[in-house]
Amino acid sequence: xxxxxxxxxxxxxxxxxxxxxxxxxxxxxxxxxxxxxxxxxxxxxxxxxxxxxxxxxxxxxxxxxxxxxxxxxxxxxxxxxxxxxxxxxxxxxxxxxxxxxxxxxxxxxxxxxxxxx
Amino acid sequence: xxxxxxxxxxxxxxxxxxxxxxxxxxxxxxxxxxxxxxxxxxxxxxxxxxxxxxxxxxxxxxxxxxxxxxxxxxxxxxxxxxxxxxxxxxxxxxxxxxxxxxxxxxxxxxxxxxx
Numbered sequence: 001x002x003x004x005x006x007x008x009x010x011x012x013x014x015x016x017x018x019x020x021x022x023x024x025x026x027x028x029x030x031x032x033x034x035x036x037x038x039x040x041x042x043x044x045x046x047x048x049x050x051x052x053x054x055x056x057x058x059x060x061x062x063x064x065x066x067x068x069x070x071x072x073x074x075x076x077x078x079x080x081x082x083x084x085x086x087x088x089x090x091x092x093x094x095x096x097x098x099x100x101x102x103x104x105x106x107x108x109x110x111x112x113x114x115x116x117x
Numbered sequence: 118x119x120x121x122x123x124x125x126x127x128x129x130x131x132x133x134x135x136x137x138x139x140x141x142x143x144x145x146x147x148x149x150x151x152x153x154x155x156x157x158x159x160x161x162x163x164x165x166x167x168x169x170x171x172x173x174x175x176x177x178x179x180x181x182x183x184x185x186x187x188x189x190x191x192x193x194x195x196x197x198x199x200x201x202x203x204x205x206x207x208x209x210x211x212x213x214x215x216x217x218x219x220x221x222x223x224x225x226x227x228x229x230x231x232x
Contacts, residue, residue, distance in 0.1 A: 047220035
């Protein structure tokens, strides 16, 4: 069963606009973590932001914020004032803290974001 | 700044040949992950180590793939024999411990092309 779902294969956004990348997840664990990574065409994976399941406030890192809605099991990434350099693949990932097994981190299928000048 | 080192960056091999990838995580990082990323898809976890022990290899195709981390530091991922469908980016990542709340640190990856 798909545990991380990113329903937007690709998005085009005008420079300087805000953009929301969707992510829903499925877990029965109470303790888990959610991540967003950026992967430019060069291939490296760049960490953007992290949200723990017990964190009461939405995580923010500069222009990135994570809209965490626990009841809906969604963890959308919001990028404010988009820039040309934001064009990349974006992956949502989840860490499940299983009690009987080691935490493992699984990734969604990604969203390709293209910023138009 | 400390980095996760991977080699080779690129590898072209013929079907049925053996291939190996090496990863040296950030010093002190106990947990090491190998992911496979097919072009246009998200990374898929192949194997996870805690120190020298495998804690998850449920997605590793064990008939042809093997992984080891003998001294709990660097790790090797081997494919023998390679098949056309193995063409992908192989990413290594590490974290300090299982209970971390922060990020995975990724290497630059090893891109494999099987002809």
